[in-house]
Amino acid sequence: MNPPSRRAFVTAATASLLVSCAGHRADPETGSGPRSTPTRSRTPVNAARAVGRSVPVGLRIPVLGVDTPVIRLGLAPDGSMEVPPVTAHDRAGWYRHSPTPGQVGPSVIVGHVTVGAYGDGVFRHLARLRRGERIVARLAEGAAPEFAVTAVRTVPKADFPADEVYGDVDRPELRLITCGGPRTGDGYPDNVIVFAALSSAGP
Amino acid sequence: MRRTVLSATALACAAVLAGTVPAFADGASPVPSPRESVTASPAPAESTAPSAEPTRAPAEGQVSVVPREAPDTGVAPAQDGSGAQTGLIGGAAAAVFAAGGAVFLVRRRRATGA
Missing domain, CATH: 1.20.5 (Single alpha-helices involved in coiled-coils or other helix-helix interfaces)
Structure with a gap:
């Protein structure tokens, strides 16, 4: 070289x-x-996005004709969940220790199936819901996230599936809970649980 | 010539040393980069029928306090009006009994007085 x-x-x-x-x-x-x-490319293009925290003030289940105000519920002194008051104008209640509807996690809303002498409760026909049917929450800040029913289950109260109802999930979900099963003198032996997932963040 | 070769070699070594950076997992910054959340994206998309069962996430505490028992959301309605019917029947029976007693007393008084 x-x-x-x-x-x-x-x-x-x-x-x-x-x-x-x-x-x-x-x-x-x-x-x-x-x-x-x-x-x-990890972000899905058409995924419904979680909405910000905002307390629910109303709930609509169009197929059942339900359109109810939503109150806030906490825990009773014995550690069980509070339930809405037994009144003529029955309302649903959001469990305030759960995420608000549209946040990631299981947002829990309960309502009566019957309210004693006042007759039917706001969730009287909850067990009639079917997979895919729509539930709309109204939030205090104006959003109205929509959910689609994924499952409806009737379970004995003694075997209430707390893990499935209150356990963590990786998307915004909704749980509607009421009583069900054949009525006895003491009340109802079962719980009806509707599982739903966010389908649209709404307007 | 030798000086040129040595200079070039020294320059090459300097370039290699300058190019040597710490081996960070993501980028050249020692600050951890924000983790991409793969789990935060809701799965159902536009579908109106998402998967049947909820999926579990590794995070904990979305429901901060788990209630002790199943919610008691069913106050049994009044016995379909049968309670009112029972009261009505009882009241009617009491009225008939009272009327019978009054008739009996009146007759007895008349019989005594006669």
Whole structure:
């Protein structure tokens, strides 16, 4: 190798090293490297997005003709869930220790099936709901997220599936709970539980 | 010539050293980059019939306090009006009994007085 070719070789090697170093630095700064493409593609295009926290003030179940105000419920002194008052104008109640409708997690709303001498409760016909039917929550800040029924279950109160009702989930879901089963002198032996998932964040 | 080669080699070494950066998992920043949440996206999309059973997430505490028992949301209605009927029958029976007693007393008084 004569001197000029050796010089050319060294220069070429140096240049290629510099170019390769510069190339590795460019990717993270600009975000245009190959890693960013799969990151963007993880987000589903048509997924219903969770809505912000806002207390529910109303609930509609069009197929059952239910359109009710929603009150806030907490825990009774014995650790059970409070239920709406037994009145002529029965209302549903949102369990305030659960997410608000449209937030990620199981938002829990309960209502009576019957209210003693006043007759039918707001969730009298909850067990008639079928998979895919629509439930709309009205939130205090104006949003109205829509849910689609995924399952309706009637379970004995003694075997209430607390994990499935109150357990964590990875999307906004809704639980509507009332009593059910054949009526006895003491009340009802079962619970009717409607599971629903967010289908639209609404207006 | 030798000086040229040595200079070029030194330059190449400097370039390699300058290009050496700490091996961070994501980018050149030592600050952890925000984790992409794959689980936060709701699955049902536009479908009106999402999957039948809820899916579990690794996070905990979405329901911050789990109630002790199943909610008691059914106050049994009055016995379909049968309670009122029972009261009505009882009242009628009492009225008949009282009327019978009064008739009996009047007759007895008349009989005594006669």
